[in-house]
Amino acid sequence: MKAENIAPVLRGLTFNGETGAVVCFDAAESEGADVLSLTADAALELEKIASNIKRVSVKGLGSFVIGEAGRVAVVTGGAQGFGAGLVRQLVKNGYFVFIADMNLKGAESFASELNAENKKDVASAVEVNVADEASVEKMIDQIVLKTGGLDLFVNNAGVLKAGSVKEQNLADFEFVTKVNYTGYFLCVKYVSRVMAAQNTAAIKGAKGEYYADIIQINSKSGLEGSKKNGAYAGGKFGGIGLTQSFALELVTDNIKVNSICPGNFFEGPLWSDPDRGLFVQYLNTGKVPGAKTVEDVKAFYEAKVPMGRGCQPEDIAKALFYLVDQKYETGQALPVTGGQVMLK
């Protein structure tokens, strides 16, 4: 029996309908008046944990510290761009957030910045390559040992390599598909197991209706084709198929699954990076007729949005908090595009 299997059950048992305790694993067994000592099998069979219990010690394994109640979120690709903006909004709203990214250094320095600003631990970095199954499994194990489970998983990590269907090489097509589409499957595969174990335990003693949430950051290109950008749009369209299918299956585990389809985040690195951003690329390749500067390219794209501006992380955060609060919706794809793409 692994600690990773027990931790979500213990967290689930602490739920009061809205929130559960943060449960942190410690490799040392412990004893005392506020410690419940038992075998691994008995831990999995527990029906409740009395409120005076501060640690659950499991023979041959270690102990689980029952901490304060608190909501836990994970944001993949949280080191920069939309992901970083969402991390900030989640922290502002009281979540403890795991910043899960391939760029571990970036995630670590962002977590330190947030912890310093808030004068307490509000974020933690965890390394992951969402396109690699072993790496995803390791990320989820690390999270579970630190907090016992989670309330919200934001599948945000994504990449874009544009290219004509006549010219794009297979390696580029597969790279984009593996991160944006397969990566979503891999993350949900491991995160849903933890949420299901946590929620099954939570339902046993629930005093209200509790749901965990998986939210995929999709794109307006998941709702409408994107010229010379088929790998990206195809994977994003497919992502909505996964969202709908996962939602149908996971509803019985009290997990809601939804997508958010943002418009373009012009101020983020994807568009505005001075060397590799899309504005510079489009300027250099003459994609926007008559454009002489990066500002001309930006103005061209802003004019395509009925509301006259790009999408900001705060716009997506509002959609995200709506989807979490809304207990009567799952399997949806919510556009946040300033009117640029409308549902049919």
Ligand SMILES: NC(=O)c1ccc[n+]([C@@H]2O[C@H](COP(=O)([O-])OP(=O)(O)OC[C@H]3O[C@@H](n4cnc5c(N)ncnc54)[C@H](O)[C@@H]3O)[C@@H](O)[C@H]2O)c1
């Ligand atoms: N920027 C936009 O205009 C825009 C518009 C609509 C939707 N989106 C979507 O929003 C999400 C975030 O986009 P962004 O523009 O903020 O991206 P970004 O390029 O600014 O940041 C992406 C982050 O993901 C990380 N990452 C990349 N591949 C990874 C992998 N395999 N495993 C783990 N981490 C990985 C990167 O290190 C980086 O920190 C993506 O899913 C994207 O498709 C972006």
